[in-house]
Structures are given as structure tokens and as C-alpha cells.
Amino acid sequence: MIKFSRYILVATAILVASIVLPTLFWTIFEKVPRSPNIFYSTITEDFVIVDGSKKKNPEGKEYTSEEYEKILPFMFFRQLMADGTMPDSINGVLMEAPSISRASSFYRYTPKRLDSPVPTLWPMFESQSGKVNLTMPEDYFRIEKRMEFIVARTNEVNEEKSSLFTAALAEEGFSFPAGIIAGIPTTRKSCDEGYFITDSAGALFHVKMIKGQPYVVRIDTPEELDIVYIEAVDIRSKEYYCYVFTRNKGVFVVMDEVYDLQRLPVDGFNPSIHTFRLTADLFNKCITVMGSNWYEAIALDDMYNVVATHGEEWEDLYDRPDGKMFASLFPFETQMRDDNSSFVRFYFKPSPGVRWLIVNLLALIVTVVLIIRRGWPLRSNIPDLIITAVTGVYGLIATQFFPNKFSKVKPPVKN
Amino acid sequence: MLKSILYKEWIKIRLVVWIALGLGLLALINIFLKVRHDIMFVDAANYWYSFLFRGFTYFSILKFLPFVIGLAVAIAQYFPETVNKRIKLTFHLPVSENGILIKMHAFGAVMLLAIFVVILGLFTAGSAIFFPSNIIRASLLTMLPWFLAGMATYFMVALILLEPMWIFRGLYAAAAAGFVTIFFTGASIGAFRPVLLPLTLITLVLSCVVLFSGYRFRKGEM
Numbered sequence: 001m002i003k004f005s006r007y008i009l010v011a012t013a014i015l016v017a018s019i020v021l022p023t024l025f026w027t028i029f030e031k032v033p034r035s036p037n038i039f040y041s042t043i044t045e046d047f048v049i050v051d052g053s054k055k056k057n058p059e060g061k062e063y064t065s066e067e068y069e070k071i072l073p074f075m076f077f078r079q080l081m082a083d084g085t086m087p088d089s090i091n092g093v094l095m096e097a098p099s100i101s102r103a104s105s106f107y108r109y110t111p112k113r114l115d116s117p118v119p120t121l122w123p124m125f126e127s128q129s130g131k132v133n134l135t136m137p138e139d140y141f142r143i144e145k146r147m148e149f150i151v152a153r154t155n156e157v158n159e160e161k162s163s164l165f166t167a168a169l170a171e172e173g174f175s176f177p178a179g180i181i182a183g184i185p186t187t188r189k190s191c192d193e194g195y196f197i198t199d200s201a202g203a204l205f206h207v208k209m210i211k212g213q214p215y216v217v218r219i220d221t222p223e224e225l226d227i228v229y230i231e232a233v234d235i236r237s238k239e240y241y242c243y244v245f246t247r248n249k250g251v252f253v254v255m256d257e258v259y260d261l262q263r264l265p266v267d268g269f270n271p272s273i274h275t276f277r278l279t280a281d282l283f284n285k286c287i288t289v290m291g292s293n294w295y296e297a298i299a300l301d302d303m304y305n306v307v308a309t310h311g312e313e314w315e316d317l318y319d320r321p322d323g324k325m326f327a328s329l330f331p332f333e334t335q336m337r338d339d340n341s342s343f344v345r346f347y348f349k350p351s352p353g354v355r356w357l358i359v360n361l362l363a364l365i366v367t368v369v370l371i372i373r374r375g376w377p378l379r380s381n382i383p384d385l386i387i388t389a390v391t392g393v394y395g396l397i398a399t400q401f402f403p404n405k406f407s408k409v410k411p412p413v414k415n
Numbered sequence: 416m417l418k419s420i421l422y423k424e425w426i427k428i429r430l431v432v433w434i435a436l437g438l439g440l441l442a443l444i445n446i447f448l449k450v451r452h453d454i455m456f457v458d459a460a461n462y463w464y465s466f467l468f469r470g471f472t473y474f475s476i477l478k479f480l481p482f483v484i485g486l487a488v489a490i491a492q493y494f495p496e497t498v499n500k501r502i503k504l505t506f507h508l509p510v511s512e513n514g515i516l517i518k519m520h521a522f523g524a525v526m527l528l529a530i531f532v533v534i535l536g537l538f539t540a541g542s543a544i545f546f547p548s549n550i551i552r553a554s555l556l557t558m559l560p561w562f563l564a565g566m567a568t569y570f571m572v573a574l575i576l577l578e579p580m581w582i583f584r585g586l587y588a589a590a591a592a593g594f595v596t597i598f599f600t601g602a603s604i605g606a607f608r609p610v611l612l613p614l615t616l617i618t619l620v621l622s623c624v625v626l627f628s629g630y631r632f633r634k635g636e637m
Contacts, residue, residue: 001513005627008620009574009590015617016593117605119467120549123460138460140467142549150547152459185468336600336610344602345609401586402627405634 006402007383013398014391015334015346021393022326022333029322033292034314039279040286040299041071042090047286047297047310048072058310074100074281091283100282105235107243109276114229114245116342121150123185127192127208127215134187141165143178143197168214169207175199182230182242189234196230196242196254204230204244206259219259225249228271237280245271265298265306273340292316318352328355331392360392367396380404416510417518424492424522431491432526435484439534442476447541449473454545466550470603474538474554481534481565482595485527489572492523497576506633516629520573524622527569531562553605560607563618564598570621571595577628579635587628 036051047058048071055068069076073086077100080086089095121140129135139149139158146166149158169176179202183195194208194215204219204227226247233242240253244261251269252261266289269276275290284307285300294313301307317323326333335347367388371381378385384404388395450473454462465471496502505519506512535555542551571591578584598614600607607614 001623002626002630005624009587009624009627012594012617012621013590016590016597019597020593117553117603117608120553121463121467121547123464136460136464140460140463140547142547152463153454155459155545155547185464336597337602342603342606343609344600344607346613398590401583401590403583405631 006404009402010384010387010395010398013401014387014394017394017397018330018332018334018391019336022330022335025326025329029325031320031322033317035290036295036312038277038286038288038295038297038310039072039075040284040297040308042281042283043071043073045308047299047308049312074104093282102236103280103282105233105237105278105280107231107233107276107278109229109231109243109245109271111272111274111340112342113231114271115340118181119185122181122183122195124149124194124209125187125192126210126212127194128210134189134192136187143169143176143181145176147176165207165214168216169205172205172216172218173203174205174216174218175201175203180227180230183232184234190236191234193232193234193241196232196244198227198230202227204254206241206254217259219254219261221261222263223249225252235280239280245276247271251276262304264304265300266296324355327351327353329359329393331356331360331390331394356392360389363392363396364389367399370400376404420505420515420518421522424519427495428488428491428523428526431484431487432530435487435530436533438484439480439530440537442480443534443537443541446474446476446538447545450545459545463546463550466546466553466604472554472557472604474558477534477538477558478561478599481531481562482568484530485565485568486572488523488527489569489576492519493573493576500632502577502632512633513626513629516626517623520622520625523573524566524569527566531565535562556605556608556611559611560598560614563611563614564595567598567618567621568595570618570624573625574628577625577632579628579632583631 034051036049039048039050040046041048044057048063048068049056049058055063055065057063063071069079070085073080073090073095077086077095077097081097086095121142123137124139124141125134125137138153139151139161141147141149147162147169149161149165150156151158174197177200179198179200181195181197183193192208194206196219197205197207199205202224204221204225206215206217206219208215225244226249227244228247229245231243231245233240238256240255240262242254244252244254246252248270251264251266251271253264254260255262264278264287266276266287269289273291275288277288277290279286283302285302285304287298287300289296289298293316294311296311297309298306299308318327330351332348332350335349336344338345338347364385367381367385368378371378371384381404384395384399388399391398450462466473496505505515508515535558538558539551539555542554546554568591571587571594575584575587575591578587
């Protein structure tokens, strides 16, 4: 029991060391990883890559800031109009500030959004109140065994409204409870489009409230989609309601009013590890899918046809000098937080390669020397030696913090 | 015999237990008076909104309370034993040395747990007046790591106090500080959900580590 209690302490110390030491290491040595921004220029009909302070085309030709502003006229139209260098028309389309800003939008998805705690209560706005401004409702809804509205002031369920909405959902074939609920729960938006909700069978629904009455639409999907994340957007062009991310069937947008699902051409996109960016302007959309050390940029025309693609890859973390040094010092690290998640977990990350074996061996030698110097028998310290051999520096620290002095009970045999 | 040991432990920690309960009660009264005030003067819908979508936690005053209580109970129970090595008297009783230490430790842990259960129970009851189950569940999920931290602190501080050598007290304290920090990792509401079970298990096995320094104490490790 006492020996066991020591191993619990050693294990805890290894856990703590594998969190603290790598954190120290990265604060001292980590270099900022690359994260370029990619745009598509209608003028040059090519991509523009913004990497740090450098702006260049895919061939590596650098642009000055004036050139950069000129080839991205939709991003910098205010500057260009002030300079008087904004073209009157592009591709035969007259350039007017309202239409440019209406068509421009930007959206960014990171894996963190997929893996994070979600609210289970949402406000249902009145989407056709006849007023210009939206008002915050006095109740919140949840969809468990049925759809329930809870009045915040009294903390009681509004039975009438709850039955009304539950019946409307059931009529469209909604199977309770809800899976994903996605909407824009703020009054600071141009208009209210309610919520996009998946049911327990994975079917997609649009639910909103019009003049106090439920409005429910079952959205047909081309095939069974394993929807993992939905993000409702409030874009000025009113082209689509929301983005729909599926486990491995790609990314879709749900077109406004007609509810058609438009597939975005991002094959191989994995929502649990990849970042997704979309910038839209009057003529094109530019999508960037980014992994830890690569990106793939795809330019689309206004009919969602691919007009150009460009990809790049660079050194991974463990190929960089700081990463290499880490992988030779520590056999693994434990983190409580991860870039791809909002949840706290024990994120166990083994170091690639076997260079850490050398440091582990050194730690083992130090342990052996310490044991011999104290006159303890090596045999009763075999578990310590194994622990140090496997966990390296962490094990060395842990076994010294909580020394194995049980061997003292039986004094070493004197010759 | 057992009764007298438990009575001895109770005498050592009773003041701390009552103070801890009093502090917990004061904190809860403070929390719910504030909630009531804000709901009356700000508007309930907005108050719920700030919890659901802005990550506002109305109970953040409780964050370090379990830690402080765990620390206080451990000190009240084990510090007097180390003065003039009084615990040696206990170890000289004609009963199992480990057994007696386990009983002392279990008593302290159960008292601590009881304090936490009372605080969490009253918190849940109070929250039920103002909030639906969804918000209460999310709140408890967010608070549980703090209360686990209180238990872990008790176990680790007992280990540190019974350790006879100062240098090792320092080393244990370093390991304990690193471990207890895990429970206070900054995170949004409900973010600890996946790690609660592993953390509970680790805390549970840490309950027996006091035996380690107890053993070193008995063997006169100097």
C-alpha cells in the first residue's frame, strides 16, 4: 500500500512535469507558425498571398502596397476611390460602392468551433415584427423531449407557445431531441432568419417565428449527410443562410429562400483538424483550406465553378529547429488545452522520431548513479529505472522528488 | 478506540469546519442576492443571455473557496501533529500504524466532502429559483473542478505536512502546486466536461498518498 502510494505520487509528478516543462520550453523557444492569407484578384486573375508583411503572387513576385491595393479593388475600394484610381467598371460591370460592399463577405471556420461546449438555450426572435430593430424575447427555448420555451423572468415554461412549436416541428417529421442548433442569437443583425436545427435522425430543419407563429421547413439534403457543424451567417448579399459542415461529405451552403444545398469544392476537408476561410466579392469567392503546415486555395466564380487553385506546403512544427530540439529532449508532452478544441482534456502528444532516446538514456544513467551513490541495491529500484527509461527527464524528476527509500528497511548486506 | 480517534480529529478541525461552512454560506448569500438584484434591475432575459452567450459566471466568487477550505482543514488536522512530532504518540498506540492514519485521513476527507456537498447542494437549490436545469447543469460542470481541487489540495497538503524533511516538503509542494493548477485551467463554461472523470479518479487515488510521508515520518527519515 505504501509502495503503491509512492507510485501514485511518481505518476502524478510525471504528469505535472510533462505539462510544465514543455510549456516552459515553448514559451522560451517557440517561433510563430506561418498562417498566410490568400485572396483572389479579379484584375490579375490569380491569387495574392499575404504572408506577414509580404504580398506576392503564387510565382513569388512581390507587390508594392500600391500594386496590392490596385489588384484587390473590392477590398480597397474606399482607398482607391479616394485616390481616384478606382476603375469605373470591371468586366463590364459598373463599380458602385453599395453593390461592392453588399457582395463582400468573409467567413472563417476553425476546428475549435466543432469541439466546444454549446449553449442549450436559445432566444427565438420575432422575425417579422414590422419594426426595424430586433428585440430580445423574454423567453428561451430548448429542444429535448419537446420544444420548450422558458420565460426568464419567472423561470417557468410557457406551455402554450411550447405546444404550438412542438406540434409544428412534429408535423414536419422532426424526431426529438435536437442535435445541432445554429442561429445568430443577437439583436445586432440585419434581419432574423431563426435557427437551423438537426433532429436526432440527422435531418435538417429551418425554424423561425413569424408573427408569433412557428415557421418550420424540412430541408431536403441530396444524400444522407453526417452534419457536424452549422454556422448561420448574416451576409449582406442574402445569397445563403448558413454553412453546413459534414463529417466527410464536404461543406455546403444553404441557399436563401430556395433551400438548395450548394456543395463547395473542398475535397478532403476534415472539420476536426482543418481551418476553412471564405472571402467573397462581386465576381469571385476564394476559399482557403488550411492544415498545420499547408494550404489549398480555391477560387470560384459566381456560379460556384472552380476557376483557379493554388497550394503550398511548408516545414511542419517538428521539422523546424525549435520542434526538433523539443523532440530530442522530451519523449512526449501533455497539454490541458489544444488548438483544435475548446474543451479541457489530457492531450497526450508523443514526440515524433526516436531522438529523445538519447536524453532518456542519460536520465537513466543519472538515476543509476544516484542509486549507487546512496548505496541502495539496484534490484529493488528496477521499477524506477523502467519509469525513467520510458519517460526520460520527467521520470528522473518524479523519482527524485519522491525517493524510493523503502530499500532502507532492509539494510544493504555488508561484506 | 475508533470513536476516541475521531473525536480527537473533530476537536482539531471543528473550528475550521464551522468557519468553512459559514464562509460558504456567506458566499452563497452574496451570489444569490446579486443574482436577484441583477434580475430585478437589469432584466432576467439579458441576465440569462450573458451566461449563455457571453460566458458570464454568476458564481465565480466560489472559485478558490474549496481550495482555501481544503488547505485549512489539512493544516488544522496535520500541523498540530507535526509540532514536537506529536503524531508519534498516536503511532505508539497498540493498533496498526497505517490503519490509524487511514482513519484520521478518511475522517478529514469525509468532513471536507460534507462541507462541499452542503455548499453545492445549497447552490443548486438557490439556482433552481432563478435558472432552468440547463444553466444549473452547466454551472455545476464548471464548478466541479474547483471542488475537486479542494479535495486534491487536502490530500497533497497532508502529504507535505507529514513529510519530516524540509527539502522534500518543498519538492512535494512544487508537484502539488503543478497538479492543483490543472483544476484552474482557464476555460469556458462546461469546458471541463471530458476531463472531469479522469481528474476525479486521480484525486481519488491521491487520497492514499499521505501514507507515503506517514511512513517516512515513522521510520524517522531525516
